Amino acid sequence: MTTTPQTGSPPPVAGRFAASDAEVAARVKALESLMIEKGMMTEQAVDRIAELYEREVGPHNGARIVARAWTDPEFKQRLLEDATSACAELGIGGAQGEDMVVVENTDDVHNAIVCTLCSCYPWPTLGLPPNWYKYPAYRARMVKEPRAVLSDEFKLNLPDDQEIRIWDTSAEVRYWVLPQRPPGTEGLSEEELAVLVTRDSMIGVGVVPEPKG
Ligand code: FE
Numbered sequence: 001m002t003t004t005p006q007t008g009s010p011p012p013v014a015g016r017f018a019a020s021d022a023e024v025a026a027r028v029k030a031l032e033s034l035m036i037e038k039g040m041m042t043e044q045a046v047d048r049i050a051e052l053y054e055r056e057v058g059p060h061n062g063a064r065i066v067a068r069a070w071t072d073p074e075f076k077q078r079l080l081e082d083a084t085s086a087c088a089e090l091g092i093g094g095a096q097g098e099d100m101v102v103v104e105n106t107d108d109v110h111n112a113i114v115c116t117l118c119s120c121y122p123w124p125t126l127g128l129p130p131n132w133y134k135y136p137a138y139r140a141r142m143v144k145e146p147r148a149v150l151s152d153e154f155k156l157n158l159p160d161d162q163e164i165r166i167w168d169t170s171a172e173v174r175y176w177v178l179p180q181r182p183p184g185t186e187g188l189s190e191e192e193l194a195v196l197v198t199r200d201s202m203i204g205v206g207v208v209p210e211p212k213g
Contacts, residue, residue: 097124112204
């Protein structure tokens with residue numbers, strides 16, 4: 001059974017980069033050529049990394065962790081105490097996930113992540129960040145007026161009495177979110193639960209939807 005989560009795609013956050021996508025792609029290509037030419041990396045290495053993040057590493061990993069935490073209280077405890085070690089129990093870890101911290105959403109507190117400096121993100125569990133995660137507007141507004149950003153850009157309207165905590169994910173510590181288990185999922189298996197978990201819910205710009213039907 002596959003456990004591909006419903007990653008979805010949120011509406012674009014206003015205020016994209018000044019450069020067009022084509023311009024950014026051209027710059028990346030130029031840097032890549034230069035680094036290969038200087039012997040700093042190989043074409044095969046670039047292909048391998050692209051393949052890894054296209055096919056193997058992505059939010060389905062985080063979804064497996066979340067589903068395990070929902071069904072195994074002792075695992076959840078370990079996850080909240082030391083996320084890097086707990087993820088390693090399921091064989092998940094590696095670059096850009098050396099020091100992960102998982103923060104738990106509850107009825108009282110909703111957590112979300114941002115990298116105010118650039119685009120730091122827990123790659124082993126969530127894959128590569130969505131483009132909007134890197135936009136200056138998301139990075140700046142999310143710390144200043146998170147309730148408005150969640151409502152305006154992601155159509156996520158949280159109860160007024162639910163506190164919002166924003167975690168600045170950095171090169172040192174990669175935060176990500178343990179979302180709340182939705183109602184109506186009591187009878188579901190760990191694998192069935194993993195399918196429900198969205199990327200956005202682990203960033204904190206969404207919540208896990210109740211199962212349909
Ligand atoms: Fe960053």
